[in-house]
Amino acid sequence: xxxxxxxxxxxxxxxxxxxxxxxxxxxxxxxxxxxxxxxxxxxxxxxxxxxxxxxxxxxxxxxxxxxxxxxxxxxxxxxxxx
Numbered sequence: 713x714x715x716x717x718x719x720x721x722x723x724x725x726x727x728x729x730x731x732x733x734x735x736x737x738x739x740x741x742x743x744x745x746x747x748x749x750x751x752x753x754x755x756x757x758x759x760x761x762x763x764x765x766x767x768x769x770x771x772x773x774x775x776x777x778x779x780x781x782x783x784x785x786x787x788x789x790x791x792x793x794x
Contacts, residue, residue: 734783
């Protein structure tokens with residue numbers, strides 16, 4: 713079984729909340745990681761984002777990722793739009 717989508721973000725980040733709402737509206741399972749409470753995860757996303765604390769950082773089961781995606785870009789990645 714593939715690892716689910718991992719969403720690294722912050723509760724106070726509007727972009728994070730928007731991406732989570734899209735995933736939940738389409739019943740897409742994901743693992744939520746709050747970088748405000750998990751320092752190791754914050755360091756991980758900083759490493760992926762050239763030092764920036766960019767949220768959300770979304771990592772997919774295929775190993776690809778998206779940084780602060782628009783709803784349209786995220787929906788395309790998930791196959792919800794053609």
